[in-house]
Amino acid sequence: MPSSSVDPADLIVVSVDDHVVEPPDMFEGRLPRAYADRAPRVIENDAGQEMWLFEGTEIPNFGLNAVSGRPQEEYGIEPTRFDEIRRGCWDVDARVEDMDAGGVLASLNFPSFPQFCGQIFAGTEDKGLALAVLQAYNDWHVEDWAGAHPGRFIPLALVPYWDPELMAAEVHRVADRGVRAITWSENPEKIGVPSFHSPHWDPFWRACDEREMVICLHIGSSSAVKLPSVEAPFTTMMNLQPTAVMDTAADLLWSRVIREFPHIRFALSEGSIGWIPYLLERADYVYEHHARWTGTDFGGRLPSEVFRDHFLACFIEDAAGLRLLDLIGPDIVCLEVDYPHSDSTWPHTPERLARTLGDLDRGTVDAITHGNALRHFGLDPFAHLPREQCTVGALRARATHVDVGPAEPRRPFVAPERPLTLMDMLSQAAHPLLDDQAEAEGVAPEKESA
Amino acid sequence: MPSSSVDPADLIVVSVDDHVVEPPDMFEGRLPRAYADRAPRVIENDAGQEMWLFEGTEIPNFGLNAVSGRPQEEYGIEPTRFDEIRRGCWDVDARVEDMDAGGVLASLNFPSFPQFCGQIFAGTEDKGLALAVLQAYNDWHVEDWAGAHPGRFIPLALVPYWDPELMAAEVHRVADRGVRAITWSENPEKIGVPSFHSPHWDPFWRACDEREMVICLHIGSSSAVKLPSVEAPFTTMMNLQPTAVMDTAADLLWSRVIREFPHIRFALSEGSIGWIPYLLERADYVYEHHARWTGTDFGGRLPSEVFRDHFLACFIEDAAGLRLLDLIGPDIVCLEVDYPHSDSTWPHTPERLARTLGDLDRGTVDAITHGNALRHFGLDPFAHLPREQCTVGALRARATHVDVGPAEPRRPFVAPERPLTLMDMLSQAAHPLLDDQAEAEGVAPEKESA
Numbered sequence: 001m002p003s004s005s006v007d008p009a010d011l012i013v014v015s016v017d018d019h020v021v022e023p024p025d026m027f028e029g030r031l032p033r034a035y036a037d038r039a040p041r042v043i044e045n046d047a048g049q050e051m052w053l054f055e056g057t058e059i060p061n062f063g064l065n066a067v068s069g070r071p072q073e074e075y076g077i078e079p080t081r082f083d084e085i086r087r088g089c090w091d092v093d094a095r096v097e098d099m100d101a102g103g104v105l106a107s108l109n110f111p112s113f114p115q116f117c118g119q120i121f122a123g124t125e126d127k128g129l130a131l132a133v134l135q136a137y138n139d140w141h142v143e144d145w146a147g148a149h150p151g152r153f154i155p156l157a158l159v160p161y162w163d164p165e166l167m168a169a170e171v172h173r174v175a176d177r178g179v180r181a182i183t184w185s186e187n188p189e190k191i192g193v194p195s196f197h198s199p200h201w202d203p204f205w206r207a208c209d210e211r212e213m214v215i216c217l218h219i220g221s222s223s224a225v226k227l228p229s230v231e232a233p234f235t236t237m238m239n240l241q242p243t244a245v246m247d248t249a250a251d252l253l254w255s256r257v258i259r260e261f262p263h264i265r266f267a268l269s270e271g272s273i274g275w276i277p278y279l280l281e282r283a284d285y286v287y288e289h290h291a292r293w294t295g296t297d298f299g300g301r302l303p304s305e306v307f308r309d310h311f312l313a314c315f316i317e318d319a320a321g322l323r324l325l326d327l328i329g330p331d332i333v334c335l336e337v338d339y340p341h342s343d344s345t346w347p348h349t350p351e352r353l354a355r356t357l358g359d360l361d362r363g364t365v366d367a368i369t370h371g372n373a374l375r376h377f378g379l380d381p382f383a384h385l386p387r388e389q390c391t392v393g394a395l396r397a398r399a400t401h402v403d404v405g406p407a408e409p410r411r412p413f414v415a416p417e418r419p420l421t422l423m424d425m426l427s428q429a430a431h432p433l434l435d436d437q438a439e440a441e442g443v444a445p446e447k448e449s450a
Numbered sequence: 451m452p453s454s455s456v457d458p459a460d461l462i463v464v465s466v467d468d469h470v471v472e473p474p475d476m477f478e479g480r481l482p483r484a485y486a487d488r489a490p491r492v493i494e495n496d497a498g499q500e501m502w503l504f505e506g507t508e509i510p511n512f513g514l515n516a517v518s519g520r521p522q523e524e525y526g527i528e529p530t531r532f533d534e535i536r537r538g539c540w541d542v543d544a545r546v547e548d549m550d551a552g553g554v555l556a557s558l559n560f561p562s563f564p565q566f567c568g569q570i571f572a573g574t575e576d577k578g579l580a581l582a583v584l585q586a587y588n589d590w591h592v593e594d595w596a597g598a599h600p601g602r603f604i605p606l607a608l609v610p611y612w613d614p615e616l617m618a619a620e621v622h623r624v625a626d627r628g629v630r631a632i633t634w635s636e637n638p639e640k641i642g643v644p645s646f647h648s649p650h651w652d653p654f655w656r657a658c659d660e661r662e663m664v665i666c667l668h669i670g671s672s673s674a675v676k677l678p679s680v681e682a683p684f685t686t687m688m689n690l691q692p693t694a695v696m697d698t699a700a701d702l703l704w705s706r707v708i709r710e711f712p713h714i715r716f717a718l719s720e721g722s723i724g725w726i727p728y729l730l731e732r733a734d735y736v737y738e739h740h741a742r743w744t745g746t747d748f749g750g751r752l753p754s755e756v757f758r759d760h761f762l763a764c765f766i767e768d769a770a771g772l773r774l775l776d777l778i779g780p781d782i783v784c785l786e787v788d789y790p791h792s793d794s795t796w797p798h799t800p801e802r803l804a805r806t807l808g809d810l811d812r813g814t815v816d817a818i819t820h821g822n823a824l825r826h827f828g829l830d831p832f833a834h835l836p837r838e839q840c841t842v843g844a845l846r847a848r849a850t851h852v853d854v855g856p857a858e859p860r861r862p863f864v865a866p867e868r869p870l871t872l873m874d875m876l877s878q879a880a881h882p883l884l885d886d887q888a889e890a891e892g893v894a895p896e897k898e899s900a
């Protein structure tokens with residue numbers, strides 16, 4: 001039976017890329033007494049906008065474009081209050097209901113306000129405070145988020161990247177608590193620390209190698225956007241952004257890291273997969289033509305073979321990539337839902353996926369929808385819920401009360417007169433990613449008061 | 451019959467990406483009297499190295515790594531004398547013999563010492579001299595290079611990009627001489643002029659639109675290299691460099707240029723094709739999710755459909771891309787040989803290509819090996835040579851005297867002790883592309899005297 005005729009209701013869906021919007025009470029009772037009154041907290045400004053405040057810095061973009069359930073016309077407008085986003089963004093019980101409604105059995109959740117690597121914490125001068133807050137964050141994630149519904153979440157931890165020995169210690173600490181996934185940077189050099197090639201990071205690599213920790217490198221985790229020109233329409237950046245981790249994949253593929261740390265594995269989060277066959281064929285071509293004079297040695301194997309030992313390839317929707325799955329590696333490809341961001345397929349993930357499965361056999365479909373994710377991240381949901389209750393159909397059957405939207409528009413839609421650019425976006429909303437890029441490009445236009 | 455069983459000898463091969471190394475006498479008698487003694491000329495320094503000299507600037511890398519016929523171990527060593535490169539690099543009669551030996555019927559040749567856009571000319575203060583030299587270059591290319599063997603070359607012209615009106619005039623001037631291809635920049639902003647999005651270029655776009663000129667954007671034509679970190683091995687850059695024009699394709703796809711100039715077409719030279727299905731699927735996804743709020747309008751069509759009207763997709767070797775040819779567009783894909791550079795498949799192009807044809811039908815194989823190139827660039831070689839004399843087998847039969855084998859090593863090979871980096875390369879040889887990058891990265895190590 002070709003999988004294109006698989007009933008979406010029969011699939012089991014595990015997503016390795018979703019996002020938690022941190023609830024305001026997350027740090028309550030979690031910090032040592034000395035730091036308790038310096039924990040990040042949510043404030044409201046005179047304009048009625050909510051934002052996190054930490055050590056004097058306001059972080060307005062608390063939801064990283066958390067628009068699931070909003071009308072498509074509003075995707076460009078940053079929600080500015082918790083009551084403007086779905087409760088499932090920040091309330092774990094509501095999240096599990098949204099997962100049920102979307103047919104999603106289990107989910108890995110990246111942070112929002114601290115940014116992908118915890119840049120907000122790392123930027124603090126008082127590194128004692130920074131570490132305390134970061135560890136409180138991880139403990140909250142393990143206990144109150146992932147721990148609230150056993151078997152439904154793949155826990156993920158931040159690392160104190162200002163000190164490789166502290167990173168290693170945190171890897172061991174969270175590994176002891178059952179964590180198998182770390183979120184870090186697609187290009188550390190761009191967040192102001194040494195590149196992947198520096199021995200500086202060896203304590204961290206060693207710890208991840210020992211504990212078989214998957215290091216998740218999410219697009220945007222270099223705090224940079226991919227845009228050939230600031231005058232280009234904003235959609236150009238959206239088109240190209242996933243390929244930021246294509247550069248990352250090449251950067252790590254030729255590095256000493258994957259050769260010297262045999263169990264290390266990187267997830268190319270939200271990087272998609274359709275470009276991988278090209279990148280690997282080109283890598284093999286370069287190796288064939290240029291290995292000797294460049295002093296490169298993959299130990300009698302091809303770069304494309306070594307790639308499969310050290311990466312996870314992750315996709316939201318990618319029919320082209322699935323047609324070349326044999327060239328990527330059926331054992332390293334994992335599905336993503338990206339709830340609650342604007343590129344998410346939620347709540348239609350199973351149906352959209354089914355349209356792109358072509359003639360993949362059922363075993364392969366099961367591998368990419370959940371088997372690979374569960375194996376690589378060490379989760380066993382079936383220890384908590386019998387397998388037959390884990391299917392899309394079974395999960396949705398208990399979520400018939402969930403309204404999956406879209407919600408009423410917050411304001412009437414006014415179509416832009418011309419394609420919006422990065423500059424237009426910057427003048428509309430504060431956004432840490434865009435701010436960094438604007439700084440790099442030497443363009444930092446005045447914002448409306450945020 | 452599946453094309454994987456096609457006899458390579460039966461193919462007809464046209465290459466849309468090769469390189470001419472300019473011969474020292476190219477400007478003789480071609481400049482107006484006022485400028486005659488200021489023409490670029492070849493000099494030899496005390497170390498016996500040859501290089502071009504123009505307005506006081508030495509251009510040592512006269513061959514852009516012209517290593518065809520050298521042993522693979524020497525690919526990283528820049529040839530520094532004309533007698534170190536194959537005669538076919540710079541002598542058009544020898545070139546045609548090399549084309550015969552490689553089974554190549556016709557070839558499009560990019561410039562070497564002037565750089566891909568003629569940056570060497572554009573950088574001159576005296577713009578009268580710059581234009582005279584550029585026009586002399588184009589006339590030499592049309593008459594002495596492409597004109598020497600009618601039907602064997604697709605002529606290509608440089609444009610005076612310091613002035614859009616002059617560019618338009620040059621487009622018309624060379625179009626009148628039978629040229630249908632312009633070489634320009636994959637990212638003009640990076641060579642110090644306005645981006646693709648500026649109306650500044652409209653006179654140039656209008657002329658290209660009117661004359662149905664293909665604008666060839668070769669990788670490297672932004673004078674920038676693609677490298678996630680300067681500490682990364684040099685092979686990382688080789689792996690990623692073709693995707694520089696992936697960014698270019700996205701930049702132009704969402705721009706007003708292709709919507710306002712209906713006949714304009716861009717060749718993504720040496721960009722390869724395996725990433726195109728991914729880029730287009732992602733473009734359609736972005737359009738579906740974000741068209742309304744971003745103010746984007748492709749006039750009732752999908753970005754992937756519009757792409758096929760405005761691009762040529764060019765590849766040296768790309769089995770992954772050929773497997774997804776239906777998603778790229780069988781009518782816009784063209785083969786490249788890349789003689790005499792280190793990534794070239796010469797003299798084994800037909801055999802290497804045949805291994806990657808899979809189950810493509812013969813009509814499609816003929817389209818990508820020569821049909822598309824001849825149609826888009828307006829060349830009719832069969833007006834000069836009967837079709838049955840144009841096949842790989844027929845061409846090679848008359849070139850049995852050509853020695854294609856690797857030459858003797860110039861020096862004993864010493865394997866590098868560790869993978870070479872950009873910094874290592876910079877310390878070995880002067881290279882304009884690498885110099886620009888080094889400057890951009892703030893690293894410009896001392897060179898050995900060149």
